Amino acid sequence: MEKSLKNLWVISIIITQQLAFLSNASHSRKNIVPAFYVFGDSTVDPGNNNNINAHAKANVFPYGIDFNNCSTGRFTNGKTFADLIAIMLGLPMPPPYLGVSKSERYQVATGFNYASGSCGILNSTRARIYDLGARKFVITGIGQIGCIPISVTRTPFSQNCNEVVNQMVKPYSDKLPAKLEELQTQLSHSLFIILDTYNFFQKIRISPKNFGFKNVFDSCVQGGKPCANRKEYYFYDLVHPTEATNKVFANECFNGRELCFPHNIKKMIHAH
């Protein structure tokens, strides 16, 4: 895994997300997931960057306008994909690890969110997670970075993705399934799900209306002001999706068949 990750490090720190959840095998037979841990970048960061010396921060208005108008540090208007999955699992939204005091950390048994905007991936991550007991993993591919508003080129009559960028990141998603299959074989009792963001985004882009979107090219926030119809926008800022988008992805990965492979999360919870 390290090799393919290393090659795409520069890209993957921008907007990929990696997340994993850990399930106590004996509990999962009763269909309960005891804890949910999140590792990733800005797409799932709940505020870890607020108090560190990082450029990527979102604890300012208009982030969080639909999160009780509270700029928690989430890079979106409302909840992230990870927040929504936690809710579907019946768990609390995992708090930002750096937002919880050292003494309180011992009281949290249902998982933390370690995601940090603009993060990278360390070689030790895989060992940082499986050896600690995680068995069920949801791993995302890299989306079509060439289609985020900051990459799109606009002409009076059209909006075009930067296909050079898309082709640069595509091999990651293409190679991920085989790599995860290999890991699943090597790591006993592990289960991996892939979030095929690359191809699912393509489906949304071809027929946005089917998913409730009217705009899949522009940032909802313009000139520092959020748009009123946030539910119709795919992107909240120049890089990150709206809560509406996160909901489409969370619902599809949890219950559907078009985004997550080889199973959706609901099925994985029941598998052991």
Ligand SMILES: *[C@@H]1O[C@H](CO)[C@@H](O)[C@H](O)[C@H]1NC(C)=O
């Ligand atoms: C998993 O659940 C079993 C049964 O409730 C318990 O004995 C065990 O300590 C749990 N393991 C972890 C890692 O929480």
Ligand SMILES: *[C@@H]1O[C@H](CO)[C@@H](O)[C@H](O)[C@H]1NC(C)=O
């Ligand atoms: C949300 O918070 C911002 C910044 O604190 C404030 O300017 C704005 O009026 C608030 N909006 C609502 C709807 O409360």
Ligand SMILES: *[C@@H]1O[C@H](CO)[C@@H](O)[C@H](O)[C@H]1NC(C)=O
């Ligand atoms: C990570 O692993 C790769 C492949 O084994 C190695 O080439 C690279 O130097 C490692 N990077 C770090 C920072 O240890």
